[in-house]
Amino acid sequence: MALVLGIDPGSLKTGFGIVNSVGGKNEYVASGVIRLPANESLPERLKIIFQSVTDVIIEYQPNEMAVEQVFMAKSAGSALKLGQARGAAIVxxxxxxxxxAEYEARKVKQSVVGTGAADKFQVQHMVTHLLKLSSVPQEDAADALAVALCHSHTQQQLIRSTRSVTYRRGRLV
Incomplete structure (x- = not known):
C-alpha cells in the first residue's frame, strides 16, 4: 500500500490529489485546490503553498509525493513564479x-490519457474514469490526481521490470 500525493503547482491555484496504490490498483483518497489570493505578494503566496501542502501531508500521511515539472510558460516571469510555487511544494x-518525484506534463498526460498532447478536459475525463469518481474533479485537482496516477504507474512498471529480470548461468536473459 502506498499513498501518493500529487501536486499541480501554480502561483494562483495549486492542485493536490491523493491516490492509494494497492497491488497495481488505484483508489481515490482526496483532492482539492489551494486557492491563493492574487492581491498578496508572491512571498506570501509561497508561504501559503508551503503551509497548505504541509497541512495536507500531516492530515493524510502519504508515503510519496510527485510534482509536475515546469513546462514552457507564457513568459519568463510566469515560468519563474511557477518554479517558485513548485519549490515551495517540494520543500x-x-x-x-x-x-x-518529478514528472513532465507530457509524461503525466501520456500515462493517464495515452497521449502527451491531451487537453485539460481529456485529463479530467480519464482521471474520473480511472478512479471511478462520481463527479468530475476541478481542473487543478484533476491534474494533481493525474500526477499521482503517473507516479503510481511508473512505480508499478519499475516493480514489474525488476521482477522480469532473470539470470541463467550468471547471465542476464
Missing part, C-alpha cells in the same frame, strides 16, 4: 521526509 514534502 513542504521534503520537510516532512517524503521522497519527491
Amino acid at each position: 513542504a514534502g521534503v520537510n516532512q521526509n517524503l521522497p519527491v
Whole structure:
C-alpha cells in the first residue's frame, strides 16, 4: 500500500490529489485546490503553498509525493513564479521526509490519457474514469490526481521490470 500525493503547482491555484496504490490498483483518497489570493505578494503566496501542502501531508500521511515539472510558460516571469510555487511544494514534502518525484506534463498526460498532447478536459475525463469518481474533479485537482496516477504507474512498471529480470548461468536473459 502506498499513498501518493500529487501536486499541480501554480502561483494562483495549486492542485493536490491523493491516490492509494494497492497491488497495481488505484483508489481515490482526496483532492482539492489551494486557492491563493492574487492581491498578496508572491512571498506570501509561497508561504501559503508551503503551509497548505504541509497541512495536507500531516492530515493524510502519504508515503510519496510527485510534482509536475515546469513546462514552457507564457513568459519568463510566469515560468519563474511557477518554479517558485513548485519549490515551495517540494520543500513542504521534503520537510516532512517524503521522497519527491518529478514528472513532465507530457509524461503525466501520456500515462493517464495515452497521449502527451491531451487537453485539460481529456485529463479530467480519464482521471474520473480511472478512479471511478462520481463527479468530475476541478481542473487543478484533476491534474494533481493525474500526477499521482503517473507516479503510481511508473512505480508499478519499475516493480514489474525488476521482477522480469532473470539470470541463467550468471547471465542476464
